Amino acid sequence: MVKTVIFDMDGVIVDTEPVHRYAYHTHFAELGIDVSEHVYNSFTGHSTKNTYERIKEIYGVEGEVQSLVLRKRALFNESFDTKPDLELIDGVRDLIEGLHAKGVELVVGSSASKSTIDRVFTRFGLYPFFTHIVSGEELPKSKPDPAIFLKAASLAKYNAKEECIVIEDSTNGIKAANAAGIRVIGYKSANSKQQDYTGANYIVHDFRDIDADYILAL
Template sequence: MKAAIFDMDGVIVDTNPHHRTAWRKYFERYGKPLTDDDFVRYVSGKHNTDILTHLFPDRPLSGAESRQLAAEKEALFRELYLPDITPVPGLPAFLQLLRNAGMLTAVGTSAPVENLDFIIDALNLRSYFDVLLDESKVTRPKPDPAIYQKAMKMLGVEPHESIIFEDSTTGIRAAKAAGAYVIGLATTESAEELLRIGADEVIRDFTELTPERFQELRSRSVSV
């Protein structure tokens, strides 16, 4: 393995509870409730454009309107999350392990660049990543593999040389379609669900990736 590529929400930070709160408040702002079932069905792992289509089913949105509405919601999310921002347990130590091992690293997120910069800089993680890709860097969102294919190209690695960390259904499908070895984080879905949709293995958080297990992982992923 030469490269490790990370999704952001649910992988670098467990933002899902705060995104859920932000979307619920945002839906209420426009007079529409958002139940837990609706969140799973219409919001979790979905691109903002698709979520807004559900929020405004009878209101065709121009590209500019969609971007403005999405920006409003993401600004609300950052306001809510700022007091609680913290990395997924074990992440900083694992990133240092990757750096010490000479592996290349990237982030490939469907979030806007404002969220990416907010989280990476608030946690002082920028120096750990060689490539940072947000939603604006590709035209086709997950589950299309475009963002992971671009990350691999920018890192100069092949799919079989890459490990991708993901937490959602759409993300796992994108990572598998990109041809990488995929590790699911059970922050959003259950371990059973992540394995069912294609993750090669599942961890709870990065504290499970001790140096010994990481070496086993590199050996196992090479043979897949």
């Protein structure tokens, strides 16, 4: 029986991808590099730090990784704070509230920075529903490394892996859950691009089609 649900954030709770895209590509232009769509999509599920480590490897960009991260983060924050149409993914608030009402523990395991998670959780009033938040910036390796989900599971009150389930929208996230030995629901939305869901135990296309009882029955 599922007792703990570990949510990814970007693309699962809120669609911040357009804001990230703006921030990254604005910064890429500043750096004078042309990052193809294929390469950009390969970064899905990676932390910003690991993304810029790869950018430096691929394009020979100069500068410290931390400085690059801070510039991208500044661009993201400016856009996030001024974007009026940023909303939660359809159906996810009802799912979160329904799971919480049923006594299911909710944890976030996201590659996003702590400051980005805080912006989302503060803007949408999500803190009361989650017991723990694990940010990828706290860990040396990003998804598909399992560290983020292993840590999230270890913090959970019910930390037996068979009592946890992950909700993810990216190939790297699904691989990370697989490597951690935790079942995973693949959220395959209309916005999913170049993502492989074959490693997911279950696939959901719309959160409005499921509820807390669906997850509890898995």
